[in-house]
Amino acid sequence: MMVSLDLIGKKVLFIGGGKIAAKKAKKFSEAGAIISVIARDVIDTFYKYSDDIRIADYNDGDEDGYFIIVCATQNAELNARITDRCESQNILCLNVSGKSDMSLTSIRRVDDIEISVSTYGKNPSFSKWLADKFLESIDKTMVDKFLAHTKLRRIVIKKGLDKKILKDALDMSASEIEEVIKNIDE
Numbered sequence: 114m115m116v117s118l119d120l121i122g123k124k125v126l127f128i129g130g131g132k133i134a135a136k137k138a139k140k141f142s143e144a145g146a147i148i149s150v151i152a153r154d155v156i157d158t159f160y161k162y163s164d165d166i167r168i169a170d171y172n173d174g175d176e177d178g179y180f181i182i183v184c185a186t187q188n189a190e191l192n193a194r195i196t197d198r199c200e201s202q203n204i205l206c207l208n209v210s211g212k213s214d215m216s217l218t219s220i221r222r223v224d225d226i227e228i229s230v231s232t233y234g235k236n237p238s239f240s241k242w243l244a245d246k247f248l249e250s251i252d253k254t255m256v257d258k259f260l261a262h263t264k265l266r267r268i269v270i271k272k273g274l275d276k277k278i279l280k281d282a283l284d285m286s287a288s289e290i291e292e293v294i295k296n297i298d299e
Contacts, residue, residue, distance in 0.1 A: 115218065115231060121145030124178065127163075128171045128195060129185030130155030133209055137183055138162045140217055151175055152186070171195065176204055181215075184208040219244040223251045226259055254287070261290035268297055 125141050127134050130152030138148050138159060148163040151171055159166060171191065176182045182199050184192035189210040196213065199206035205214045216234035219241040220227060228251075230244040265282055268274070274297070282290050 115229065117229075118144075120180075122147060123180040124149065125181045125183065126151065126176060126179040127159075127183045127185060128152065128175070128192075129183075129187070129209075130159055130166070131185065131187070132156060132158075134183060134185035135159055135162075137185065137207070137209075137217060140220075141181075141183075146181075149179070173198060176202070179204060181205045181207065184210070221245065221248040223248065224256050224259070225263075226251060226256065257287035258285075258290065261287040261294070265290055265294055268294060272297070 120141060121144070123146050125146040125148055127138055127148065127150045130150050131154075134150075134152075135156055135158040138150075139162060142148055142162040147165075148159075149165040149167075150159055150163050151167045151169055153168065153170060155166055155168065171186070176195065176199055182195060182204055184195045184206060186192055192208045192210045193212070196206045196208045196211065199214075207213050207215050207217070213234070216231060218229040218231040219237065220229050221244045222228070228244050228247045230240040230247070232240045262279070262282055266279055269276060269278055278293065282293060285293070
């Protein structure tokens, strides 16, 4: 099951400072997370995403106080140990080399329409390709319809109207939805 998380202001610890970790840190940073890093070696890219970088080995307990831990070391055994510690403390964990609580999706966005595709880590390049295909299918007509339908939804909720109107409006064009809104307001 896919779940969207509000990461604004949430603390995320990366254990490992290589290219894979940096790609994931970019996504977390763009989502508003506060990034910290513990690693023996950190690529320069990380300094774009974090002011809290510790050049050190991981120690048990370093995960305390974080919302999410990203295990991205080149040591699968260490990643597994950290994942087990996180599980015992109910801390969400993304392990790039094994069992994990989550996987990152391929996300594409047009205005306020966001497309998220996941292969649950099994084939990231395929999920990126598929997200691009979906994005190609969103044109101005669809965005206009989305905006009109969103406007209608706000009115239906505010006025306590039958939500069946919203379902019916999905088969209408943007101009037809605007006509429904006009008739409700009269």
